[in-house]
Amino acid sequence: MYGRQRETSVIDRLLDEVHRGNSGALVIRGEPGIGKTALLDHAAGQAGSLHVMRRTGVPSETDLAFAGLHLLLRPVLHQTAKLPPPQRRALEAALGLSDTQGADPLLVGLGVLSLLAEVAEDGPVLCLIDDAHWLDRSSLQALLFAARRLEAEQLALVVTTRGEHLPGLPELRLSGLDSAAAAALLREADLTPAQRYRVLAEAQGNPLALIELPAVMKKGLYRPGGLPLSHSLRAVFHSQVDPCPRPRRRSW
Secondary structure: OOOOHHHHHHHHHHHHHHHOOOOEEEEEEOOOOOOHHHHHHHHHHOOOOOEEEEEEOOHHHOOOOOHHHHHHHHHHHHHHHHOOHHHHHHHHHHOOOOOOOOOOHHHHHHHHHHHHHHHHOOOOEEEEEEOHHHOOHHHHHHHHHHHOOOOOOOEEEEEEEOOOOOOOOOEEEOOOOOHHHHHHHHOOOOOOHHHHHHHHHHHOOOHHHHHHHHHHHHOOOOOOOOOOOOHHHHHHHHHOOOOOOOOOOOOO
16 A cells, blocks of 8 residues: 555554454544545455454445444344343344344443454454444444453454544544655556646545546546546545635645
């Protein structure tokens, strides 16, 4: 990965700790296109013998209580029978597996922690959750509750978000690539010097923009002074709009 040696080393250290029998959590936060998913790909690629549980937040389910939790835990729900009864009942109620109503948030969070610990009894576990800002609030709170209480379960939880700061957890804040890394990423693009200069200026070190803008530009879809037509690039550029404009450091 271009220009992300520091970030990948943080992830590698976390995985090493899990292999040694410890646990830990990490929040990766940054704007659209900045490379959050690529770092999860790196974590999955370096997982080795770790059992990887990976899910992505779904925008259409943000208003469905515990939908995100169900998405993550569905493959291991057969192990809920091993949980302490109060936690099992609360978790099953939250996930619609029983007729009980009004699941206690504390017991649900403890149930998540206990269930993941049970999964890790069969071998160390790596949970990767992309786009946590699209998780419903109940699921996010339960997962963060569990993440703050990880100790020696041989479990790592890595979460990406473009949203608010998630208190109580180590955070890796991503910014744009520096000028050298941005230029290296753009090196293989077939662009004129003027086009290369414009891409570097417009992308502001955003890796997705550096990858996609050259293709958009060569197809004649880029409008100077306007937004590219690519949906993903539009999200990138919208995220760079500052309601209180101030001078920004360029990446070239």
